[in-house]
Amino acid sequence: DAKTTQPPSMDCAEGRAANLPCNHSTISGNEYVYWYRQIHSQGPQYIIHGLKNNETNEMASLIITEDRKSSTLILPHATLRDTAVYYCIVRGTGNQFYFGTGTSLTVIP
Amino acid sequence: DAGITQSPRHKVTETGTPVTLRCHQTENHRYMYWYRQDPGHGLRLIHYSYGVKDTDKGEVSDGYSVSRSKTEDFLLTLESATSSQTSVYFCAISDTGLSSGANVLTFGAGSRLTVL
Numbered sequence: 001d002a003k004t005t006q007p008p009s010m011d012c013a014e015g016r017a018a019n020l021p022c023n024h025s026t027i028s029g030n031e032y033v034y035w036y037r038q039i040h041s042q043g044p045q046y047i048i049h050g051l052k053n054n055e056t057n058e059m060a061s062l063i064i065t066e067d068r069k070s071s072t073l074i075l076p077h078a079t080l081r082d083t084a085v086y087y088c089i090v091r092g093t094g095n096q097f098y099f100g101t102g103t104s105l106t107v108i109p
Numbered sequence: 110d111a112g113i114t115q116s117p118r119h120k121v122t123e124t125g126t127p128v129t130l131r132c133h134q135t136e137n138h139r140y141m142y143w144y145r146q147d148p149g150h151g152l153r154l155i156h157y158s159y160g161v162k163d164t165d166k167g168e169v170s171d172g173y174s175v176s177r178s179k180t181e182d183f184l185l186t187l188e189s190a191t192s193s194q195t196s197v198y199f200c201a202i203s204d205t206g207l208s209s210g211a212n213v214l215t216f217g218a219g220s221r222l223t224v225l
Contacts, residue, residue, distance in 0.1 A: 032211045034211075034213075034214075036214070041197065041219065042218065042219070043199050043201075043216030043217055043218055043219055044152065044199070044201075044214070044216050045216070046213050046214065046215070049211050049213065051211070085151075087151065087152070091212065095140055095157070095159060095203070095212060096154060096157060096165075096167065097142070097154070097201075097203075097214055098154060098168070099144070099151045099152035099153070099154075100151050101149065101150065101151040102151055
């Protein structure tokens with residue numbers, strides 16, 4: 001099953017774009033990339049997903065490289081409420097979702 | 110949280126006692142999952158279910174068993190709790206209803222278990 005690699009932590013100034021990278025070099029052709037975030041001790045929250053094309057919704061944008069071996073989650077105008085741990089996930093066989101340790105994003109006032 | 114309830118939300122127990130955590134959903138979703146979350150490890154998949162009476166192991170299944178006798182309920186049992194099973198446990202659900210073919214997980218609020 002494809003696994004992901006993310007930097008353990010990042011900082012971003014409030015109001016600026018936050019760009020969170022993810023490597024998934026073993027991803028297979030039909031596997032989607034998903035992003036979730038977790039604030040404090042709450043359950044993780046779905047943000048966005050994509051297969052090949054770039055995607056945008058009301059929360060974020062997802063940029064997937066042409067070879068699909070990496071992706072970037074973009075929060076266009078980060079706020080203090082975006083401080084959270086962000087997880088990049090590639091779904092494995094049998095509909096299993098494997099989370100790693102994620103990236104702890106701190107938005108700085 | 111979107112029709113998914115975990116109980117109990119907090120539990121303190123002693124080593125060697127059995128513990129059952131319950132996940133209840135009202136979404137009629139096919140897939141249900143149990144994760145544990147520990148500092149430095151992120152979320153790790155314990156077991157998951159792909160239908161009534163259909164379950165499979167995740168990456169950290171030792172010491173845990175699960176049962177799913179109804180679509181809406183997924184039970185996680187620690188037959189004999191150990192201190193290493195002190196953790197926050199999250200249940201999640203998903204379905205195959207997205208037209209894109211992707212599945213989205215929805216999580217419960219979590220159950221905090223302390224084993225003394």
